[in-house]
Amino acid sequence: MDFTDVSLTALRVFRAVAEQGTFTSAAASLGYTQSAVSRQIAAIERAADAELLERRRDGVRLTAAGRIVMRRAKVVLDEIEATARELSGLPEQAGTVRLGWLPSAGAVLLPLALTALRRSDPGLHVVGREGTTPSLVRAVRAGSLDLALLASAPPFRPPDTESPPLAVQTLSERPLRLAVPATHPLARGDSVDVADLRGQRWIAGTSSGEDRLLGVWPGLDERPDIAHTARDWLAKLHLVAAGFGLTTVPATLASAAPPGVRVLPVRGGPQETRRLFLARLPHPPTDPVTRVATALRAAALEADLPAPSSPPS
Structure with missing residues (x-):
């Protein structure tokens, strides 16, 4: 075993x-060929x-x-990146x-959490990205993310099956909601009966996760009529506003x-709940990570407050 010749590129x-979870995706993200990734x-x-x-x-x-090597590789790469920042005159973060x-x-x-942190911890720097559940979990396992903000549906399984299990912190657990055109x-009324969802048109987005058709009410006893598919939540909601169908939304998106x-x-019908939670590696979190988690929990509580909806026509 000799790591003396292992390059930073490798x-x-x-x-x-x-x-990324695949050689192909990693090659695309790095701008390499797949064969070059395989060689490294x-x-x-x-x-x-x-x-x-x-x-x-x-x-x-x-x-x-691989987990042992990744833990050590993360330390090396973080030190190299910190050195580059210091040499370029950028402040340490x-x-x-x-x-x-x-x-x-x-x-x-x-936005709620970041706004609160900007007031309470102006020196705290939060960086990251949007992603799917599998990609975010892999990034946490790889040490590229400190925290992942995820959601799950009953029976609320762990985000992955690897060992040791990720540490999870539930932020909120609320019933799924339905977005309906105000003219529909x-x-x-102030609620919708599940029996009245038969024969409706839906704005959905396909997913490989627990919700096979995000946007369609779970458990419908018919083949759903999909009017449009969209990956973006805001696009779905605007299509609903225009009268093109219904879609489901987490309670935190009501506002x-x-x-x-x-x-x-x-x-x-059965209660359809969704859980919002944070996942991280199972070691004691740093103080900055704890402060971000606290801000996200407070934001989840604020977002769960009832929001006014458009009055029925």
Whole structure:
């Protein structure tokens, strides 16, 4: 086992593959060819004299040896990046927290938390990105994110099956809501009966996660009539406002609904709840990470407050 010849490029490639989950995605993010990525991974595995990535049909994941190498690689890469900042005259950012979030969290919750942190902790620097649940979980495992803001549906399984389990902190658990055009007959009351959802048109977005058709009310006993598909929550809500169909929304997004949309509870049938939670590696969090988590929890409570909806027409 000899790591003396392992290059920084190989470490960066290894981190990208672990985070992206496939050689192809890592190559695209780095601007490399897939064969170049494969060569770098082969070189670092030769140096480790161990398989660092488990190759599976749905991508790759870190082995036990891979997690050890990733932990050490993160320290090396962080030090190199800090050195580059210092040499360029940029200030150190010891209070930096790397946060990942789902699209539905970025519309309301994230701005609330960042605004509060700007007032209470002006020296705290939060950086990160939006992503899917699998990509964010991989990034946490790879050490590229300190926190991931995720959501789940019953039966509320852990975000992944790897060991040790990620540490999770529930921020809120609220019933799923329905976004209805204000001119729609279903918008006349203060709630919608689940039986009245039969035969409706839906604004949906396909997903490989627990919700196969994000935007369609779960458990419908019919094949849903999908009018439009959209990945962006705001686009879905504007399509609803224009009268093109219904969509589901987390309770925390109710305040982001544009004029012409009523966000209503659904009565009857099984309770459809959604849990918003933070995930991180299972070691004691740093003080900046704890402060960000506290701000996100406060923002989740604020976002859960009832928001006024457009009056029915």
